[in-house]
Structures are given as structure tokens and as C-alpha cells.
Amino acid sequence: xxxxxIRDGLAEILEEVAGVLPADVSEEKTFTDDLDVDSLSxxxxxxxxxxxxxxxxxxxxxxxxKTVGDAVTFIEKARASA
Amino acid sequence: MNIQPxxxxxxxxxxxxxxxxxxxxxxxxxxxxxxSDEWIRSRVGIASRRIAGPDESIADMAVAAGGKALAxxxxxxxxxxxxxVATCTxxxxxxxxxxxxxxxLGIPAPGAYDLNAACAGFVYGMATAASAVTSGAARxxxxxxxxxxxxxxxxxxxxxxIIFADGAGAAVLGPATEPEDVGVGPVVWGSAGEGAxxxxxxxxDKHLGQEGQAVFRWATTAMAPVAKEAxxxxxxxxxxxxxxxxxxxxxxxxEAIARKLGAPGVIIADDIVEAGNTxxxxxxxxxxxxxxxxxxxxxxxxxxxxxxxxxxxxxQVVLCx
Numbered sequence: 001x002x003x004x005x006i007r008d009g010l011a012e013i014l015e016e017v018a019g020v021l022p023a024d025v026s027e028e029k030t031f032t033d034d035l036d037v038d039s040l041s042x043x044x045x046x047x048x049x050x051x052x053x054x055x056x057x058x059x060x061x062x063x064x065x066k067t068v069g070d071a072v073t074f075i076e077k078a079r080a081s082a
Numbered sequence: 083m084n085i086q087p088x089x090x091x092x093x094x095x096x097x098x099x100x101x102x103x104x105x106x107x108x109x110x111x112x113x114x115x116x117x118s119d120e121w122i123r124s125r126v127g128i129a130s131r132r133i134a135g136p137d138e139s140i141a142d143m144a145v146a147a148g149g150k151a152l153a154x155x156x157x158x159x160x161x162x163x164x165x166x167v168a169t170c171t172x173x174x175x176x177x178x179x180x181x182x183x184x185x186x187l188g189i190p191a192p193g194a195y196d197l198n199a200a201c202a203g204f205v206y207g208m209a210t211a212a213s214a215v216t217s218g219a220a221r222x223x224x225x226x227x228x229x230x231x232x233x234x235x236x237x238x239x240x241x242x243x244i245i246f247a248d249g250a251g252a253a254v255l256g257p258a259t260e261p262e263d264v265g266v267g268p269v270v271w272g273s274a275g276e277g278a279x280x281x282x283x284x285x286x287d288k289h290l291g292q293e294g295q296a297v298f299r300w301a302t303t304a305m306a307p308v309a310k311e312a313x314x315x316x317x318x319x320x321x322x323x324x325x326x327x328x329x330x331x332x333x334x335x336x337e338a339i340a341r342k343l344g345a346p347g348v349i350i351a352d353d354i355v356e357a358g359n360t361x362x363x364x365x366x367x368x369x370x371x372x373x374x375x376x377x378x379x380x381x382x383x384x385x386x387x388x389x390x391x392x393x394x395x396x397x398q399v400v401l402c403x
Binding site: 038039040042043044046047059062 | 124125293294295296298299302303332334338
């Protein structure tokens with residue numbers, strides 16, 4: 001359940017920041033190649049996710065978040081340890 | 083000990099700008115490196131930029147812009163007693179640009195120095211120039227932002243060659259005798275030296291590089307509060323501004339800061355589209371070009387915001403001359 005909530009939240013952020021259709025968002029999709037999100041939009045997504053989920057996503061961690069699933073897992077762990 | 087009588091404050095008397103003749107379009111760049119018009123526009127918002135030739139120096143551009151600002155101010159060169167050139171791209175550390183620029187403009191023996199606060203340099207210069215006028219250290223100041231980024235950018239590096247450009251902008255400041263004539267507001271400035279390695283030229287024989295994501299994060303989160311504080315300290319609501327002129331770093335940064343400033347209806351400078359990122363020259367270039375187009379008029383309050391390598395930042399409300 002927690003996963004779904006984070007994924008749906010990310011989908012909303014992706015739509016708002018980068019115009020990605022929520023239907024296109026699934027955990028195996030890569031931000032860069034599949035969803036066409038550029039590096040600056042990734043920062044905007046990270047900032048929005050930090051605010052929404054109450055976590056910190058530093059730039060060096062951001063580079064490791066290749067897929068939506070990577071981001072969901074990172075946010076879930078960060079929230080659990082917060 | 084005697085001190086000279088001070089003015090109530092400073093005000094702007096004239097503006098000027100200069101851009102090199104050579105226009106480099108996105109198509110020109112796409113012809114020589116792996117990039118495209120769409121890629122550049124979507125990431126940095128630039129359509130074309132001006133690049134100086136080998137024969138056009140920072141001092142040349144500063145003289146051109148400074149001469150126009152002097153003419154617009156109605157002052158004679160002999161009326162100016164301080165010349166400040168904000169620049170971070172001189173080919174060598176000495177001599178400064180300021181002294182030779184003053185000499186070439188016929189300004190006799192003024193105080194003259196260069197100021198390096200990178201892309202915040204012109205707004206830092208505005209604060210120091212206004213303080214000099216207010217204290218009586220100078221009566222009239224010629225302040226110029228002039229840069230030749232092309233000397234320090236790898237023209238084959240698509241992450242920087244698409245962004246950085248050359249140009250100069252200038253303003254003349256003089257004393258305001260009465261408090262209601264003061265046209266340069268209080269500066270809100272600072273630095274974040276822990277981010278020194280985010281934008282740097284690491285050695286004399288190296289090129290300019292930056293950590294794009296980290297700079298973007300910093301600029302889009304830390305600069306709107308500086309902009310708001312500059313308005314608050316000047317006693318002006320953001321919605322009462324006629325224009326907001328942030329450093330022309332990247333159109334997406336400009337738009338993000340403007341959204342957070344919350345000033346609908348205020349003209350947001352987008353000079354970067356045709357001028358590129360010219361570091362300390364970008365704010366006065368944008369301001370002078372807006373004034374020349376009639377977008378801002380005499381007495382209009384505009385917010386200047388510089389931010390960049392150092393990291394450094396400065397915000398200030400000024401009234402157009």
C-alpha cells in the first residue's frame with residue numbers, strides 16, 4: 001500500500017513538473033529514456049517529492065534513481081528511517 | 083577628522099549596453115556539435131547568443147556600454163570620480179579593466195577597480211557604488227558589467243557552449259539630495275562558499291564547468307527568499323514592481339524564481355533568449371534593453387537579482403533612470 005501511495009504521488013508530480021501522463025507511469029519505466037524527463041526536471045521532481053513525502057533526496061542520490069521503482073524504494077526507505 | 087558631507091542616497095542617471103555583432107544561433111551550434119534547437123530551448127531557453135571575436139576585449143565592450151550610459155546620464159566624463167567594472171572573465175588578473183576603461187572614456191584619474199562576484203557582480207557593484215555616493219567617497223560612479231565568457235568556455239562542450247556568451251551593460255549613479263529622490267534600495271547580499279566547487283574555472287588553462295543540477299536546486303530554492311527580502315527592505319510589495327530582472331542564467335531558473343516571487347503582471351526579464359548567459363553583464367544588459375524598448379520608464383521600480391559562482395548572491399530594488 002505504501003508503495004502505491006508513493007508511486008501515485010510521484011505520478012502526480014511527474015505530470016505537474018514534466019507533463020508525463022499518469023497512465024504512462026509504472027515502476028519499471030526509466031525517467032530519462034522512457035518518460036523523457038531531463039536532468040533539471042529531475043531536480044524539480046526531487047524538490048516536489050521532498051516536500052510531499054518529507055524526505056531528503058540529495059543530488060548524488062538522485063543520480064542513482066534511474067526508474068520510477070528506484071525512486072519509490074528510495075522514498076519508502078527514507079521515510080522509514082526518518 | 084574631516085569627512086565629506088554625504089548624500090541622502092544614490093540614484094540611477096543613465097544606462098547603456100553593448101553586444102558583440104556576431105550572432106550564434108542554435109542552428110550554428112547544432113552544425114558543429116551533438117545538439118539541436120529543441121534540446122537547447124527546452125533546457126536553457128536560449129535561441130541565440132552573441133560571441134565576441136578575438137579582437138574584441140572586455141575593455142572594448144565595457145567602453146562601448148559605459149560610453150552609452152555616460153551619454154544617457156547627461157554627465158561629462160570629468161563628472162565621474164569612480165569606475166567599477168564587474169567581471170570574472172578577464173584574460174589576466176592585472177591590469178584591471180576599470181582603469182583602462184576610465185582612461186579610454188576620458189574620465190580623469192577616478193578611483194577604478196574590478197569587482198569579482200561572478201554572476202552577482204553587477205548587483206554587488208550597485209551596492210558598493212551606491213554606498214560610495216551616499217558616504218561621499220564618490221560623487222558620480224560609472225558601474226559596468228562586462229564579460230567574455232567565450233574565452234573560458236570549451237566551444238566543443240555542449241553543456242556550456244550553448245549557455246555562455248559575451249556582452250556588457252552599464253549604469254551611471256549619482257547623488258540623491260532629498261530622501262524622496264533616492265533610487266537605489268538596500269541590498270540583500272550574501273554568499274555560500276560551501277558551494278565554491280559548483281561553478282568554477284579550476285585553473286588558468288582549464289575551462290568553465292558547473293554542476294548543473296546542484297546549481298539549479300540552489301538557485302530555484304534559495305533565491306526567491308532573497309528577492310522577497312530585497313523588496314521588503316525597500317518597502318515595496320513584489321506586485322508593485324514594474325519588472326523583475328534576475329541574472330539571465332537559464333530561463334527555467336528565471337521562471338521558477340519568478341513563480342515563487344509571486345508577482346503576476348510584473349514583467350520578467352527574458353533577455354537570455356537572445357543574449358545567452360553573460361554572467362555579470364546579464365542584469366544591466368537586460369535592464370538597458372528593456373528601457374530602450376520602453377518596457378520600463380523613468381521612476382519605475384525594478385528588482386535586480388544576481389546569483390552565481392562563489393556562490394554569491396545579491397538582490398536590490400532600483401528606480402529606472
